[in-house]
Amino acid sequence: MWNLTRFASSRLSRTRRLFSSVIPGPCIVHKRGTDILHDPWFNKDTGFPLTERDRLGLRGLLPPRVISFEQQYDRFMESYHSLEKNTKGQPDSVVALAKWRILNRLHDRNETLYYRVLMDNIKDFAPIIYTPTVGLVSQNYSGLFRRPRGMYFSAKDKGEMMSMIYNWPAQHVDMIVLTDGSRILGLGDLGVQGIGIPIGKLDMYVAAAGINPQRVLPVMLDVGTNNQKLLEDRLYLGLRQPRLEGEEYLEIVDEFMEAVFTRWPKAIVQFEDFQMKWAFETLDRYRKKFCMFNDDIQGTAGVALAGLLGTVRAQGRTLADFPDQRIVVVGAGSAGLGVLSMAVQAVARMTGKNETAAQNFFLLDKDGLITKERKNLDPAAAPFAKDPGQIVGLREGASLLEVVKKVKPDVLLGLSGVGGVFSEEVLKALRESGSTRPAIFAMSNPTMNAECTAADAFKHAGENIVFASGSPFENVNLGNGKVGYVNQANNMYMFPGIGLGSLVSGARFITDGMLQAAAECLASYMSDEEIQKGILYPSIDSIRHITAEVGASVLRAAVAEELAEGHGDVGPKELAHMSKEETVGYVFRNMWYPIYSPLVQEK
Numbered sequence: 001m002w003n004l005t006r007f008a009s010s011r012l013s014r015t016r017r018l019f020s021s022v023i024p025g026p027c028i029v030h031k032r033g034t035d036i037l038h039d040p041w042f043n044k045d046t047g048f049p050l051t052e053r054d055r056l057g058l059r060g061l062l063p064p065r066v067i068s069f070e071q072q073y074d075r076f077m078e079s080y081h082s083l084e085k086n087t088k089g090q091p092d093s094v095v096a097l098a099k100w101r102i103l104n105r106l107h108d109r110n111e112t113l114y115y116r117v118l119m120d121n122i123k124d125f126a127p128i129i130y131t132p133t134v135g136l137v138s139q140n141y142s143g144l145f146r147r148p149r150g151m152y153f154s155a156k157d158k159g160e161m162m163s164m165i166y167n168w169p170a171q172h173v174d175m176i177v178l179t180d181g182s183r184i185l186g187l188g189d190l191g192v193q194g195i196g197i198p199i200g201k202l203d204m205y206v207a208a209a210g211i212n213p214q215r216v217l218p219v220m221l222d223v224g225t226n227n228q229k230l231l232e233d234r235l236y237l238g239l240r241q242p243r244l245e246g247e248e249y250l251e252i253v254d255e256f257m258e259a260v261f262t263r264w265p266k267a268i269v270q271f272e273d274f275q276m277k278w279a280f281e282t283l284d285r286y287r288k289k290f291c292m293f294n295d296d297i298q299g300t301a302g303v304a305l306a307g308l309l310g311t312v313r314a315q316g317r318t319l320a321d322f323p324d325q326r327i328v329v330v331g332a333g334s335a336g337l338g339v340l341s342m343a344v345q346a347v348a349r350m351t352g353k354n355e356t357a358a359q360n361f362f363l364l365d366k367d368g369l370i371t372k373e374r375k376n377l378d379p380a381a382a383p384f385a386k387d388p389g390q391i392v393g394l395r396e397g398a399s400l401l402e403v404v405k406k407v408k409p410d411v412l413l414g415l416s417g418v419g420g421v422f423s424e425e426v427l428k429a430l431r432e433s434g435s436t437r438p439a440i441f442a443m444s445n446p447t448m449n450a451e452c453t454a455a456d457a458f459k460h461a462g463e464n465i466v467f468a469s470g471s472p473f474e475n476v477n478l479g480n481g482k483v484g485y486v487n488q489a490n491n492m493y494m495f496p497g498i499g500l501g502s503l504v505s506g507a508r509f510i511t512d513g514m515l516q517a518a519a520e521c522l523a524s525y526m527s528d529e530e531i532q533k534g535i536l537y538p539s540i541d542s543i544r545h546i547t548a549e550v551g552a553s554v555l556r557a558a559v560a561e562e563l564a565e566g567h568g569d570v571g572p573k574e575l576a577h578m579s580k581e582e583t584v585g586y587v588f589r590n591m592w593y594p595i596y597s598p599l600v601q602e603k
């Protein structure tokens, strides 16, 4: 059932070939003069050619010399490298924020140049615009705030959202990332400051999926905050009130969703970093009504399942052995439960048995092992709660150490949001794992919330482990020329392809079938040779390529489920007649690529 296609060697050259045909057509701007210079969508700074300077009223508003895009690029990178040099030795957070600031200023000034430097240096810049630095930025957002980005809808805007949505200047919007700031990474309730996350996710949409930056919209739904520190902070920029709850809360989200889909019926909304109860409730409420998904539940599930399947292969086994893997999941929140349900569904499909599919999975939360004896057992966790009769030697609420010692798992997967939960003792206990090559997924973000560091994992659990973390760590030098490989198990390998595939297929909804197709695609992406080395995911350098593949598989699944209504001038019939290769080419052709496009028609 898992079709293991290999893409390996020609990936990069194929990417380049496909992009060479994607030169945007002339785009005519109706602004003039300083309005253009101050509009980051159109601004080219000193790169405006003389004809455009003449015809757009820019003459005299810029120094006379025209600088090429490449020169601008080099100049920015030089400034960036000198900033790196000048901040050497300073605390990590100071350096990270300085790097974020210089990138953010470019983002505010010239989007084309910003996205080109981001794409070309994604490995270095993703940790700044995305996890972990985006967490630090969100924590300090009210102090760092200089210019708004995206839209802010607050509880005070009730009844006004339908008209407010038309305040957004872009005529078309394809991709929206929405948060209410209630569970930002593992940092808790950050209220309005959580807007940093949708901004970072949409930067990844542009860099990885080639969504046109003029068509993305980060949104903050500010319904208050329960973070006392923020409520008392005189600089805090959000509503100073406790979070709305119950019907009052849902009425705000309902109103926003109606407003968005009234103005942009074809948009896709990604829910991000909602606290668990609202994450599940809103997914359930909207998934059959609007084209939306929850990244923490569904995107994370896909990336984790791909990693779990990779782990089986890394052990030298076949995928048919997946149902025998003993997997301990630490964290029963939106992410942990999302991963469990997708993984258990995969086992059920492979074995053809629903009743026993969850038997090799063990779920823990802050109160330890979850069994059917748990008081106030969350209904969402109930299907994975152990029957005390079937776990001899373990009790309700057993500690992680007890569980690892008893279960001897093949995989330890953390989505708890708590740094260091995989303690030295727990990692050492994993040495007794039944597996020749146990895997550790410390998936919580940002770095300080990871369940363990990469270095500790290799040191305490042994050199033969497979390791993945949600935020990036350096590979670990094991001595004797050996390297402990660090994977980044982050939903960034999933959500851009889910969004892009849904967009270019014109899917009405995002179904489990489409998400499963995305996960299968990522799972089959790596060659056996890479997997043997413990490399479970592609390098972030090839994120556009993997996103195109994931996007194309989502598209094909939408077509198969007769949900694809087409996109632009490509109708559903044309989509249905495309070969697999053609769907990938079509997805690539729909990716925006950052180059300056002419702002005036050639005379």
Ligand SMILES: NC(=O)c1ccc[n+]([C@@H]2O[C@H](COP(=O)([O-])OP(=O)(O)OC[C@H]3O[C@@H](n4cnc5c(N)ncnc54)[C@H](O)[C@@H]3O)[C@@H](O)[C@H]2O)c1
Pocket: 183, 184, 185, 186, 187, 275, 276, 295, 296, 300, 303, 330, 331, 332, 333, 334, 335, 336, 364, 365, 366, 367, 368, 414, 415, 416, 417, 418, 421, 443, 444, 445, 446, 449, 469, 470, 471, 489, 490, 491, 492
């Ligand atoms: N790598 C990724 O792609 C990815 C994706 C989504 C979420 N995450 C990370 O996962 C974490 C959790 O996200 P969530 O949405 O599920 O949060 P959540 O608040 O819904 O759930 C957290 C869960 O962890 C449990 N927990 C807390 N302390 C614990 C402890 N000491 N031991 C065991 N369990 C404990 C809680 O009881 C709860 O069940 C966050 O840090 C987030 O950044 C990572």
Ligand SMILES: O=C(O)C[C@H](O)C(=O)O
Pocket: 130, 131, 184, 185, 186, 273, 295, 296, 444, 445, 470, 490, 491
């Ligand atoms: O934002 C990330 O880096 C992954 C994930 O969505 C999270 O909430 O941690």
Ligand SMILES: [Mg+2]
Pocket: 185, 272, 273, 295, 296
């Ligand atoms: Mg998230």
